[in-house]
Amino acid sequence: MKRENQIAVAFRKLLKNKLATFCFILLILELILVIGAPLFTKFDPLAQDIIHHSAPGFWAKSSPKYMEGHWLGTDELGRDVWARLLYGGRVSLSVGFISTFFGIIIGTFFGVLAGFYKKLDMLISRFMDILFTFPGVLLALLIVAMLGVDTKNAAIAISIWSIPSFARMIRGRVLQIKEEEYIMAIRSIGAKDKTIILKHVLINALPTIIVIATMRIASSIMSIATLSYLGLGVPTPTPEWGSMISTGKQMIFDAPWLIIIPGIAVCITVICFNILGDKLRDILDPSLKD
Amino acid sequence: MAKYILKRLALMVLLVIGMSFLVFASLYFAQGDPAEIAAGPSASVEEVEAMRHFLGLDQPFFVQYGNYLWNMLHGDLGTSLLSRQPIVNELAVRIPNTINLAVAAMLLACIVGIPLGMIAALKKDSILDNALTTISLAGISVPNFWFGTMLILLFCVRLHIFPTGGMTSFFWTAKGFREAVLPATALGLQVAAGFMRIGRSSMLDVLQSDYIRTARSKGLKERVVVVVHALRNGLIPIVTQMGTSFGGLLGGAIVTEQVFAINGIGTYLINAINQRNYTAVQGSVLLIATMFIVVNLIVDILYCVIDPRISYD
Numbered sequence: 306m307k308r309e310n311q312i313a314v315a316f317r318k319l320l321k322n323k324l325a326t327f328c329f330i331l332l333i334l335e336l337i338l339v340i341g342a343p344l345f346t347k348f349d350p351l352a353q354d355i356i357h358h359s360a361p362g363f364w365a366k367s368s369p370k371y372m373e374g375h376w377l378g379t380d381e382l383g384r385d386v387w388a389r390l391l392y393g394g395r396v397s398l399s400v401g402f403i404s405t406f407f408g409i410i411i412g413t414f415f416g417v418l419a420g421f422y423k424k425l426d427m428l429i430s431r432f433m434d435i436l437f438t439f440p441g442v443l444l445a446l447l448i449v450a451m452l453g454v455d456t457k458n459a460a461i462a463i464s465i466w467s468i469p470s471f472a473r474m475i476r477g478r479v480l481q482i483k484e485e486e487y488i489m490a491i492r493s494i495g496a497k498d499k500t501i502i503l504k505h506v507l508i509n510a511l512p513t514i515i516v517i518a519t520m521r522i523a524s525s526i527m528s529i530a531t532l533s534y535l536g537l538g539v540p541t542p543t544p545e546w547g548s549m550i551s552t553g554k555q556m557i558f559d560a561p562w563l564i565i566i567p568g569i570a571v572c573i574t575v576i577c578f579n580i581l582g583d584k585l586r587d588i589l590d591p592s593l594k595d
Numbered sequence: 596m597a598k599y600i601l602k603r604l605a606l607m608v609l610l611v612i613g614m615s616f617l618v619f620a621s622l623y624f625a626q627g628d629p630a631e632i633a634a635g636p637s638a639s640v641e642e643v644e645a646m647r648h649f650l651g652l653d654q655p656f657f658v659q660y661g662n663y664l665w666n667m668l669h670g671d672l673g674t675s676l677l678s679r680q681p682i683v684n685e686l687a688v689r690i691p692n693t694i695n696l697a698v699a700a701m702l703l704a705c706i707v708g709i710p711l712g713m714i715a716a717l718k719k720d721s722i723l724d725n726a727l728t729t730i731s732l733a734g735i736s737v738p739n740f741w742f743g744t745m746l747i748l749l750f751c752v753r754l755h756i757f758p759t760g761g762m763t764s765f766f767w768t769a770k771g772f773r774e775a776v777l778p779a780t781a782l783g784l785q786v787a788a789g790f791m792r793i794g795r796s797s798m799l800d801v802l803q804s805d806y807i808r809t810a811r812s813k814g815l816k817e818r819v820v821v822v823v824h825a826l827r828n829g830l831i832p833i834v835t836q837m838g839t840s841f842g843g844l845l846g847g848a849i850v851t852e853q854v855f856a857i858n859g860i861g862t863y864l865i866n867a868i869n870q871r872n873y874t875a876v877q878g879s880v881l882l883i884a885t886m887f888i889v890v891n892l893i894v895d896i897l898y899c900v901i902d903p904r905i906s907y908d
Contacts, residue, residue, distance in 0.1 A: 435613040440887045441846015450868045450876045451625040527738050534740045568741035576736040
């Protein structure tokens, strides 16, 4: 009961910060646009119209190629950029959320076990050390190489990629919590490990989990865009922000907006999640700062 | 100290073995049959089986891994399934390009990121500090492939200042420098932003410490206090971060190489994944991860040299 209040208090504090509130509203707007995509565009993101390809948008209304209705222009196959942006956001955001979610569940599981049981710590921590030897996207690339190119596989790759950092941070937090007096008090009245972990350790680690998760969503969205840019994430013709940038690159001389627009979408989303994560950390768990 | 280094070396060997097992196992269980890929699309069933035997793929998993590890220790990463060339040779041609890019990006990140972080700390809460902090937050949020493409758009397509891609000379030569500016900026941005954030917070910590107050109360000039007393300790967290950052650069280089059409290990790896050339994927992943492990070891040792307070246990 008290814990719910702590999260609510943190949320209220968050909304007192102007920048954080702005980011929060922006993300909510983006979610509404992306989820309700059919309400905000009448175009099919896959429908091609070769004759009217690479038409500019509102910034060049005087251009003879400008097409009424396509306010962000069309791409190299005449598909509406605004529609692709909205439907592409569905893919980018859902992969970002889903892979972060699974990363948290599995990472927290191992992190709690490693932090709570000394015997398991050695095994789990060494395994995480091995996963940490793959820098940057390398681990995700290895997993995609193993499973094959597909949206689902990219999501799996990104989940697995986020497990070691979750596990390590949660382990650190659990080690701190475990040493606190009230845990010893609960243990001395005969509470079982399961009760201690579920009712006390996990709940006390929750602020840390929320902070890491918020930041991780940002990097997951960046990762799916990166994988798709490399041609190893979402297969064509499904719209996705990274693959839009990748195909737009061929049109860099004639239609640079095909690169600029989806890139801005990725940047805004990632920056907002990072700012929210930063502020949440200052409120909930300043010890994570380094 | 020697004991500590030996211990770290032993740990490094264990890490390399564990990592190589993971790489080997994950590609062993990958979809698709390497023998079929090596034999080519028009091969008959017998030819595929002959190829399987030739490649040793009909042996049990642990025998195959044992052989692979044994060959790896002798500097042999097998042959490419497609070109039939030794993978070590194919990688050797490309390593210099990747290292060239990563080192240029690292230097740029140090030159730009560290001083800006220090300045932000010294001018805490000023407009400059706020601006720098915001820029660094934006810096870690921009995907490097997009930033790189934007640089191409601005400096190559519009202004015609730099070449659009390719990196064939080392960055300290005149030609190489021109080629390196954009890729190194694209790749180094996130690391520079990271250094700025860490540098700022560590410098703030140091500036609040007792010995800095002592130095100031002795009447030392502010410049001496900062440069002689604060800087060395303020740099320690950045040095720790350098190992991880260099790894990030190696990973990021895979992507940046694609943007700027640089023929490095990253390009080789991406092609290998697309062609399902498993031995080449194995070799290049192994090489990048091993480089990362070695760099981390070097940084750990450097760390002891810079900060003698660290215990070697």
